[in-house]
Amino acid sequence: MATVILISQVLMGIALILAFVRVVRGPSLPDRVVALELFASIVVGLVGVYAIRTDVSSFLDAAIVIALMGFLAAIGFARFLERGGPRDD
Amino acid sequence: MEPVMAVAVGLLYAAAIFLMLRRSIVKLVIGLILLSNAANLLIFTTAGMTRGAPPLIPEGLSAPLGPVADPLPQAVVLTAIVIAFGVLAFAVVLIRRAYEIVKADDLDKMKETDT
Amino acid sequence: MRPEVALPVLLPLLSGAISLLFWRSRPMQRFTAVAGNLALLGVSLWLLVSVIQEDYVVIQMGGWQAPFGITLVADMLSAVMIVLTGLMGLVLSIYSLASTGDGHERFGYYPLMHLLLAGVAGAFLTGDVFNLYVWFEVMLVASFALLILGGEKAQMEGAIKYVTLNLLASVIFLSAVGLLYGMVGTLNMADAAQRLAVAEHQGMVEVLAVMFMVAFGIKAAAFPLFFWLPASYHTPPVAVSALFAGLLTKVGVYALFRFFTLLFDQTLGYTQELLIWGAALTMVTGVLGAAAQFEFRRILSFHIVSQIGYMILGLALYTPLAIAGGIFAVMHNMVVKTNLFLISGITRRLQGTYELKKMGGLYRERPWLAVAFFLSAFSLAGVPPLSGFFAKFVIVRAGIEAEAYVVTAVALLVGLMTLYSMVKIWNEVFWKSLPEDNLVPTEEVVVGDDSRMVPPSLWLMYLPVAVLALFALLIGVLAEPLMAMMNQIGEQLMNPQGYIEAVLGADVGIEDALIEAPDEEVSP
């Protein structure tokens, strides 16, 4: 089981890196925001796996918060774009 | 893990200071955000980092079963995070108002009050 | 249960909260401002009486024994600072009734002031390092908000510097707190003092010392960390300037005194040298900065810096007498500098400007204002028998007794330069005739703080000025009881064991705090 968890953590770690690469590469703000969203999702996954690994269910609360609140930033960015804010790319 | 974290926190401080040395107010405020995060991490790291043992006591017990992470730095950092949020929110709005009034993002154009 | 130790913090918090809750009602705000500050002055006097009787008064907040909870503790230093805070609060709230306009009152002027005072009082009373950080932030954010109240261009420019550089200081402070906890595992100042004294890694103790020094040095506006002050203090509404000038920087000075007598006295030598040269350069740069200015509040702002140097010198000389002198300087400066700012507000209201070159004729027009200014300004320059004389004299005496001749000479010369600026103001504002092109308008003056029309002779503005001018005189003429207190402060700060025992209990030893006793500390 430990191996499975380790592998999954490595996979998700790589996923984090890839998402970050997209943040850097852009090219436009929406691309970056999407990558940020993905980043948050991967964090939820990592937290879930970590909860299993440590056998501490309290970590799930963090996952709930991300699941429930994480998309707010994206909505903020979208609102910015729709109100005519520059995409800055 | 602490050595890695130490280096990371050092880099965070460096990035923050670098940003604060720019002329753009936006960069300045982003630098401030990084800086306060860096300080929080410094507290967290210096006190020692523990894996998988949050300072929570299982129901029905009066003390944790094994050693847990030091809760005090966590409380301190939590307070610091919220304080920093308030302060930075103020700072963010301040640069906006300053920009509206001074009509420049350039800090070099905001030196009338000094000399 | 010693309520008087906590009430100076809790009362303004309560006043602030009430004032905030009734943000729609201006009469309520104004009432709370005066009543709350009156109560604050009352409890601070209560605290002073307690401290006079018992030397140290302690309350363990939340009922948690030190060092586990947060301890509020008053020694003579804290008590004196608290009384001054109460006095400033009351005086400024009364002045504000006249000087503050609708807009400011509607957008939180009084709550901000209450909370600023709470932050200041908290900083003076807390016995906990992180709690000190929290009160610093309360104070700081309140000052941010007060600084921008009104939203003038100059305010915004000043505020950006003020905010940024103070935040930098906060972060350094916070980092140092984190390192301190990582190193000695406590946040209680008395406990930390004990632990630092036996810490094996003295290099790290010194590092902490310099970090706190830089952080508080920025807060106190010491050389070369003062830039934020002259850039901003002349921009806000005048009562706010006065409040900042009187109280805020002194909190940084207080923190320096507290930390470098309680926690870090063992690193003396190196840090003392740093403080001495810092103090000297602060005095000189501040006073020279003022010499170049021709704007009332800018001159006063630079002088704050200079006076901070005096105070720090008191600490740096590190004898009971010097510390007494340093704190006397703090006390005197709070009264006098506040008053000078308040006077600048009145003159501004009378003549519509802070520019010395455009002002004049007030010696004839407002003789009593002239007397008040004369007392305050010459007190600042250290003319006997006004309050500033003792501040200067005691430090000079301490400096000579400590054989620190160069820095003492600097302190004396700075006195001369202070006179230079004060005479400049006096000559321009009071003696010189009003320039032809800036004759006082005959109708009521529209004041910049807001658009309310106010008759220029509001007694509410004169009353605080008169009271403070009287204080400037009385502190000098009736210096004895105050000097006795200052001497007690000097003794208490130089012997921190009393503070430590008052906080931790008389029978507490360092042994419990050690994971394993260091070899040389084991006593048979």
Next chain:
Amino acid sequence: MIETIKGFLILTGALFMLLAALGILRLPDLLTRMHATTKAAALGVILIMLAVAVHFGEVAVVARAFAIIVFVLMTAPVAAHVIGRAGYFVGSKLWSGTVKDELRPNYDPLTHELKSGLETDSNAVHQPRENDPK
């Protein structure tokens, strides 16, 4: 058995995450990238949360794991819609291989009006609704 299920769920979940990340990196334009993230990442989270549910087995934890699943299912598409729409409307370039765009002709970038193409003359006029900004 339970271990195997758990392991499978975790691994697949992680793999979907990676897939999403690969997708966002490789796919050529904003909208196609969003396909990858919204679904694959959501699926990844769902799988891992199922694993959590299996692992802990307590009612309270299972409930929370399902809450997370529900929340992800509720928020992910909303976020995708909001960003996708904003990205599309502010002119993110579509991939050159895009074969069809039925939206563009119905959208007025000045007024932000979006027609359905099914309007009759009578209902083509934009009717103010209660939530429009004043």
Next chain:
Amino acid sequence: MMQFAVLSGFVLAAFAPLFHRWFGERVSFVLAAFPAALALWFLGQMPAVMRGEVLFLELDWVPSLGMSLSFVIDGLALLFALLITVIGTFVLIYAGGYLKGHRDLVRFHIVILAFMVSMLGLVLADGLLTLFVFWELTSITSYLLIGFSHADIEARKSARQGLFVTFAGGLALMAGLVLLGNAGGSWSLAEINAGGIDLREHDLYLPMLLCLLLAAFTKSAQFPFHFWLPNAMAAPTPVSAYLHSATMVKAGIYLLARLQPSLGGTEAWVGILSVVGAVTMFTGAFLAVRHTNIKKMLAYSTVMALGTLTMLLGIGTEGALITFVTFLLAHSLYKGALFMVAGILDHETGTKDITAMGGLRPLMPVTAVVAIIAALSLAGAPPLFGFIAKEMMFEAALEAEVFGWLVLLLAFVSAFLTIAVAAIIALRPFFGERRTTPRVAHEAPLSMLLGPACLAALSLLLGVLPVLAGMGVLTAAASAVMGEPVSVYLSLWHGINLPLVMSIVTLALGYLLFKRWDRVRAHLARLDPVMARGPEAGYEAFMHWVTVVSEWQTRILQNGYMRNYILVMVLVLIALLGNSLLLRHPLEIAFELDVRFHEVVVVAMMVLGALFAAIARSRLSAVVSVGIMGFSIALTFILFSAPDLGITQLLVETLTVILLVLVLFRLPRFASLSTPLERVRDVLVAGSVGVLITLLILTAWGIDQFVPISEYMIENSVPLAHGRNIVNVILVDYRSLDTLGEIFVLALAAIGVIAMLKLRAPVKPAKPAAQEKESSHG
């Protein structure tokens, strides 16, 4: 009675406005009754003082500092006290006439009364600090008096100059007195003078002496600080007569005399005092001849007298010291009278230029007589008191041992110059052909004549009957200065000796100079460019330098560039941290690497997020990167057992990003504003901070010497605080005060934001641009 003498004047000064209301025009006489009464009281003390009794009074002031208000009356004090009160009486009466109807007469009375008692306090003081306090008070009151005509820029400038010079001396005095008090082991002058400690042998004798001399020289207008005194003539003439001839300027001399017993007689003392005194004497006499403004001439002649007094103290022999007290008295009498005469002339003719006056004798006969008597005394002509003083002065000069020839030469030259000045003052206005003056002259009123007449009469009386003075106060005064009893016997006729010859020669030369004065002045005018580089130019240069340096310093330090401010602060931090951490102490770092891949990735994301935010070209990329960093930090918290922190960080990060986005909408895009070189510098600075922080964390983390207080918190969280989430228990119970403060911080930030956004500066009505500028420009 003594405290009454010293302190009641302040009360009287405070009530002066009331007296004005009660007595109207006669107020001067009423007020003059006060010093007159004091003078009588002091006269009454004379027998006791003559018997060698010392009256002493001590009031506690600040015992915690060892400071008391203590006063003593000995011979020296009594001499000065009498001068102050007697001349004060006449000056008050005189001023009543001189400033009749002046709208600021009340203020004048307040200040001059305050000055009078300050001066009394100064000469009666026994405590070192008492002395200092009153010393400074005389400086301040004098400032107000010089600047009496404050609408006049010259008056303001002169007042400032006088204050500066004397205040600078005051600072030296403070240092000197502290040194003296520490060295002498007492804060009482009497005790120091009587004490067994020989201060002359003290290690700090020289610095102490120099400080005190600096104080005395500035106050008493010794070369090179003499320039402020003639400028102080901007004051109304009663002030000049009182402060700048008889009293305040003699405070420095008084100090020297006071210290003579304990500090005098050393090589340094004798050398400095004789030479400075002689040079001052000559300077004063020489400059007096150059001027035509009658007040300036008198002022320089005062400088000359002050130099003489200093010189006499320097010579320090018994004879010199007796001469000192005699000269002091003589000078006060005739100079007071002459100043008042000058005031009368100014008042009546409307000019101070002596060359513009002439033939006034028939119009103002009484004034003329008074002027001539006083001037004769100044010139040192028999049978006036000034003659005795001058004879004795020559005698003393002959006794000078250090630089004896120089002293003698300067004394001789000064004497004949002074005679010429005396002649000019006494003769030019009253004799010769009548000149038309701005005002039509007539005799002065009684109030203005009373003072000079009495003083002139005294000069004459004491000249004829010197024994009155010698028997009286002068013996006691000389004993006090000497530190041991001396007997003073004065006589008009000393027999034919060298001083008499010198007197005769100087009289002749002086008369010659008087005759050719106009031509000599024309020659001297050629020296103007040289004179312009005198000490006063030094003062001006100093003031200029202060402005230049301060402006330069402000430009350099307070330059307005925020990044420079931050740079300086950061560099200070780097220097101090680096020094303590790396140089002054050995670096002890704990190092133990135990990492997991995903942890490293998360931390790397955090760092990369931050770094990308730092270098991003677009603001929004930076914001997204901040978001990435925030999520990574949150995950770090979670991975290392801090779920509460993680959650908080996530939420705060989300809200921060939202705020940034809301705000950035209004802000411009990033622009690259710095040069590559600046960027390299900043990278180096920032990098240094980073390295230091890393080392600091590792060092602090490696220290495991103490039990953290949180152990108690963990143990008692459930039993005492009834909570299982220890972090929350800390927040709401153990350290709830922190949390209380914290919610107030948030609330404050919110108020600030609301105020900033909603409370806008009022749109100003169309006002001229100047008004607009003034709020933001310096």
Next chain:
Amino acid sequence: MVKSGTLILHTAARILMPLQLLFSVFLLLRGHDEPGGGFIAGLVAAGAFTLYLFAFGVSATREVLRMVDPRDLIGMGLLFGMASVFPAWFVDQPFLTAQWWTIPGIDFYASTPLIFDIGVYLAVLGSVLAMVMTLMEVDKDEP
């Protein structure tokens, strides 16, 4: 011409906001024992209102809040916070000493720490909401 939200966002906000608010209360009440507490809960609640703000704009959000201005929330929160300070005084214990009261009949403890946490919750919610709302309000008013 700006839309303050789309149909989909409207619906989502209507459903999610109550859910988030509920969740925030949940976090608040069990914060003493599990992760959560006044701060976190307050921030979640503020987030909930922010979502609503984004979807419907300021005036609609004010309607939801009815008479309660965010500033009132701040004041109430601070007063709640202060309210937990003083009870200890009446039993002669230092300020802020926790007081626990059993509510008779049911298995629930009221305590000053709970009151305090509620104060924190309200203050955090009020402050954040005030900031975001004011920012949006001002933006709307500006050209």
Next chain:
Amino acid sequence: MTGAIWNLLLALAWVILSGDFSGLNLVVGLVFGYITLVLIEPQVDALAGYPARVPRILKFLGFFIKELVQANLRVGFDILTPPWHMKPGVIAMPLEARTELEITMVANLISLTPGTLSLDVSDDRKVLYIHAMFLDDEEELRRNLKEMEYRALELFR
């Protein structure tokens, strides 16, 4: 009626979230649910007839998961293999759904299904614009989408 159901739902959610299944906690949940509903009451109007649909929900869930996994695999395959097989495009899908809740539900489900992404609803709420990744067979796609909509609407009606 709608309000009561939501109230109960919220109360249940409360009980589940808190993990405390006591009667008292249900009451607490009901109270909070009630408060919440009072808060949102003016905005929510489309909550009619909810409780009878639990079996349909389960059935729909199965269908949805099948779609989800299937399509995910297809997208994944395309991502992992270098040449692009996709033929993306934006299509307009006429909507059966009428109420806001229905439209949102349908749009979200479509978004969650790999290969399709709801971009926006036309102002007159008649058409949903969808970005699809695989437009090889547009008719097939439209059919699938319609089925999804149909099944989803069944839950509400």
